[in-house]
Amino acid sequence: MLQAVELKASYGKVSVLHSISFEVKQDEVVCLVGSNGAGKTTTLKAVMGLVPSQGDVLFHGESIHSLRPAQIARRGISYVPEGRRIFPHLSVLENLEMGAYLCKDTKALKNRLDQQLALFPELTGRLHRPGGTLSGGEQQMLAIARALMASPKTLLLDEPSMGLAPMVVDRVFNVIREVSRQGISILLVEQNAAGALAVSDRGYVLEQGRVVLEDSTKNLQGNPGVQRSYLGGHL
Amino acid sequence: MFLQQVVNGITTGCIYGLVALGYTLIFGVIGLINFAHGEVYMFGAFIAFSVLALLGGPFSLAIVAVIIGTALLGCLMDGLVYRPMRMAPRVSQLITAMAVSIVLRNTAMLAWGTRTRAFPSIFPLRAMEFWGIRVTQLQLAIPVLTLLLMIGLHLLIYRTRLGKAVRATSLDLEMASALGIEPNHIIATIFALGASMGGLAGVLVSIFYGSLSFDMGVAVGLRAFVACILGGIGSIHGAMLGGLIIGLAEAMAVGYISPGYKDAIAFLILTLVLIAKPSGIFGVLVEKGG
């Protein structure tokens, strides 16, 4: 359903993505692993229309490549950025409301809010606090909840486990499983390859702006090269 | 004498505050000091003047024309000039804003002439005396109207879906756009909003002084800009407070030192703020950086 075709992107004269192609099918969790600076964040931003790129991005068979970010969001793609990017001076509730900006129906909005609070009970008691006052883990939950408020078909997640305590990391990966069960397809970017592969169906390995490997997670977990470069610290 | 100057200071301070809101709203979202904002204030005055002079009123029609006309002017300014410049370096944008200011001022000069024009006297400006202080009805009306506009703006920004989107966009434009908020719509909205408040301030001043001229926006634009810096640019409440402080300081300088010092006050305050607390009273610049 989401398909990137020979995506290329550069910052100024420095080329960062060299013709990347990948696909996320209906109901799939697909991870994009790679070391720092491999181009994972740039890939997600290119899909979301946040950085200029060449190539094409198809969503349900239609090109969304020349659309503005807001239009891409409208098509049903939600984005959880690296570093969470909660609106710090907006309350938790307002952050969630902004996630559902495109939904003008107050009843549907209330439903979505209840759904998210059921999935993230830790936010319930914090609704009226500024987003910036939450802990890192809570902010990550809020960032995911905010994205889900849009009721997306596909969710892009950029390093959701970064900088979190091990227990919170587990919680994040459990949430990803739960979201996937709700029928939302997921493109997950992670440096934590072990955690990412454990929740994904398929994976792509990115090195210096190129896809060097793509396979089912089972095969990737068994691949000696992947084990050496990406799983060594985690297994 | 003191109370009289307080009354005068509050009147002009409200005007500075209203104009300052336009600067601060726009800066808050796109980081641009719209130096042409003082000219919008002047256009507001001339739109009302023209409606009253050509059509003979009614005053309510003039006010509607000012709100719509200046809002359009704000949107046009953004759409035709600033939007294509959005990715340009900050300095280029500032120079562009100055150019827009010059173009607008000269347009007004060609349209309405270089003379100071008399504003049609629509309200009998009766002055009342309380304990030796002279207060005109308009001097009472200006703070009341300003307060109403401020409350309206506050409710809009803090209570409505659009207002929350404005705040979200000012905090993180890219993130807001990824949530489906069109930044250009938000930016056009605040240009329209800021411009119509500036335009209304221009009308109030013209009625108050009974006159208007093509260059009336320069001095007020400068003071309103300083008011923003003083209040903490990007902060709505700071802009209003900054405006009041400058209005009061000027009135005191006029009353106790000499009317000649009036123009120096804004510069003096600007200098002091930049030395003592460059982020201003509400310190939004620093907050946002953190």
Ligand SMILES: Nc1ncnc2c1ncn2[C@@H]1O[C@H](COP(=O)(O)OP(=O)(O)O)[C@@H](O)[C@H]1O
């Ligand atoms: N805004 C930017 N300007 C210039 N170079 C950038 C920018 N963002 C990222 N890069 C460079 O692009 C490359 C890929 O970055 P990124 O996509 O963030 O990688 P990852 O998310 O895999 O760590 C890196 O070499 C990084 O230094």
Ligand SMILES: [Mg+2]
């Ligand atoms: Mg990254």
